[in-house]
Amino acid sequence: MPIVKNPGSVQEKAGSGAKRRTMLLRRAAAAFFALALLYPLAGLFVPVGAWRWGDASTLDAVRVSLVLTAIAMVVVVAIGTPMALAIARATPRERLMWQAVLLVSVLVPPLALGILISLAFGPHALGAFLDRVGLKMTNTPLAFVVTQVYVSIGYYMLGAIAALDAVPEALRVQAGLLGAGRWATFARVTFPIARLGFTVALSLAWVRALTEFGAVVVTAYYPAGMPVAIWTGLENFGLPAVMPLLVVFLLTALPLPWLAHVLAQRRIARA
Amino acid sequence: MLDAHIVKARSAFTIDVALRVERGASCGLFGASGAGKSTILACIAGAETPDGGTIELDGRRLYPPSAPLHERALGYLTQDANLFPHLRVGENVCFGLPAPERRVRSPWIDELVERLDLGALWNASVRAISGGQARRVALARMLAPKPPLVLLDEPFTGLDRHLVRALLAAIGGWQRELGFTLVVVDHDADILARLAPRVLAIENGRTIQDGRWDELRMRPATPLLERLLAPL
Numbered sequence: 001m002p003i004v005k006n007p008g009s010v011q012e013k014a015g016s017g018a019k020r021r022t023m024l025l026r027r028a029a030a031a032f033f034a035l036a037l038l039y040p041l042a043g044l045f046v047p048v049g050a051w052r053w054g055d056a057s058t059l060d061a062v063r064v065s066l067v068l069t070a071i072a073m074v075v076v077v078a079i080g081t082p083m084a085l086a087i088a089r090a091t092p093r094e095r096l097m098w099q100a101v102l103l104v105s106v107l108v109p110p111l112a113l114g115i116l117i118s119l120a121f122g123p124h125a126l127g128a129f130l131d132r133v134g135l136k137m138t139n140t141p142l143a144f145v146v147t148q149v150y151v152s153i154g155y156y157m158l159g160a161i162a163a164l165d166a167v168p169e170a171l172r173v174q175a176g177l178l179g180a181g182r183w184a185t186f187a188r189v190t191f192p193i194a195r196l197g198f199t200v201a202l203s204l205a206w207v208r209a210l211t212e213f214g215a216v217v218v219t220a221y222y223p224a225g226m227p228v229a230i231w232t233g234l235e236n237f238g239l240p241a242v243m244p245l246l247v248v249f250l251l252t253a254l255p256l257p258w259l260a261h262v263l264a265q266r267r268i269a270r271a
Numbered sequence: 272m273l274d275a276h277i278v279k280a281r282s283a284f285t286i287d288v289a290l291r292v293e294r295g296a297s298c299g300l301f302g303a304s305g306a307g308k309s310t311i312l313a314c315i316a317g318a319e320t321p322d323g324g325t326i327e328l329d330g331r332r333l334y335p336p337s338a339p340l341h342e343r344a345l346g347y348l349t350q351d352a353n354l355f356p357h358l359r360v361g362e363n364v365c366f367g368l369p370a371p372e373r374r375v376r377s378p379w380i381d382e383l384v385e386r387l388d389l390g391a392l393w394n395a396s397v398r399a400i401s402g403g404q405a406r407r408v409a410l411a412r413m414l415a416p417k418p419p420l421v422l423l424d425e426p427f428t429g430l431d432r433h434l435v436r437a438l439l440a441a442i443g444g445w446q447r448e449l450g451f452t453l454v455v456v457d458h459d460a461d462i463l464a465r466l467a468p469r470v471l472a473i474e475n476g477r478t479i480q481d482g483r484w485d486e487l488r489m490r491p492a493t494p495l496l497e498r499l500l501a502p503l
Contacts, residue, residue, distance in 0.1 A: 177340050185341075
């Protein structure tokens with residue numbers, strides 16, 4: 001009995017082999033790219049001498065950064081959320097105007113922003129009035145927090161507006177017709193649906209504020225937060241003195257936004 | 272009683288329709304696609320704001336000025352179920368009830384659940400249910416607070432015939448029981464006739480005929496209406 005080969009199955013085998021090779025190649029390229037992207041973290045393992053742990057100024061810098069950034073985030077959320085709601089519900093013309101204003105706050109280079117804040121809140125402008133009521137806007141925790149709010153609120157609001165845009169208006173209409181007022185609609189429908197977007201927006205603002213150097217170094221050299229402390233430590237004492245602070249810096253800046261983005265991506269993948 | 276005069280500019284024409292429906296009565300809006308029927312319903316619901324006219328429900332002014340959605344006391348169901356995706360089926364159904372009533376299922380909610388066959392779905396995520404099931408959940412959610420006015424905008428589109436029959440029977444029964452005023456839009460004259468003995472035929476944003484179905488079928492006001500009413 002003659003053996004008849006099935007040409008279709010041969011072609012299929014060849015096709016699936018090519019597919020597998022393409023997939024392997026793609027994975028290898030992606031792995032190489034990921035390694036290259038994460039390669040700077042290898043710097044943590046480069047021998048630079050014995051790390052100097054437990055420096056009092058290191059702990060101070062961590063405390064200053066975490067406490068004052070947390071306060072700045074409270075201000076950002078308290079002001080930014082209602083403003084984002086107002087912009088998201090504004091007419092297209094108003095919305096364009098507001099978003100243009102927000103973009104300016106996001107795009108001003110940090111160093112320039114620091115100088116501008118110093119001048120605008122300085123003794124020849126608003127600073128004279130603030131001084132009279134006992135508020136000092138140079139090298140104080142207030143200056144630190146105000147600067148962080150300025151550098152981060154635009155990021156938070158743009159993210160919050162995008163999160164609000166993702167909630168269909170028909171759902172808000174239904175909630176309203178079912179008896180929920182504006183606040184109840186926000187609390188029971190809009191926010192629960194948009195909360196991951198809000199978390200991502202807050203995490204971006206957190207990173208932006210916590211890692212801010214250019215603006216803060218001008219307005220609030222003291223009290224020194226982590227970025228300024230790392231810079232001055234590097235200048236004065238070298239790498240062994242700043243490496244522990246660098247590790248803490250990474251640990252406080254990375255996890256929240258990382259987790260928020262991973263969760264957001266997971267939700268997108270599920271939808 | 273619903274007493275409405277809707278004026279709303281559209282790109283091709285301006286809608287100008289007066290509509291008066293006695294309390295507990297039904298009225299259908301019939302016409303070709305794009306005639307303005309859904310816009311009329313959206314204006315009454317508050318999903319869209321009219322450019323002129325007046326809307327009153329049981330003596331309360333809904334427009335002008337535009338009353339807030341939560342003060343309108345009406346149910347509005349469209350082709351899209353628009354369920355709240357973060358809530359389970361039961362939470363969606365009870366959304367419009369006062370807080371204490373959301374915790375314990377009342378006999379009325381039990382009736383809705385039984386008639387609409389939602390028992391097995393009660394704790395399911397709304398993301399996991401079918402389109403037909405979602406439409407039943409949306410109907411239950413709309414009726415749960417017992418609104419005095421119900422607006423239905425082609426809510427049966429795309430549903431199986433047997434499900435449409437069951438829903439029509441249920442809505443008719445509940446209207447008799449609860450006494451709500453009903454305004455329905457549908458492109459299917461048979462469905463509309465089952466829910467509303469009186470119909471307004473709409474063409475290019477104007478009422479071209481207002482009467483009973485047999486009157487429309489006997490003497491349609493325009494050739495287009497005649498074609499729309501003709502059997503397939």
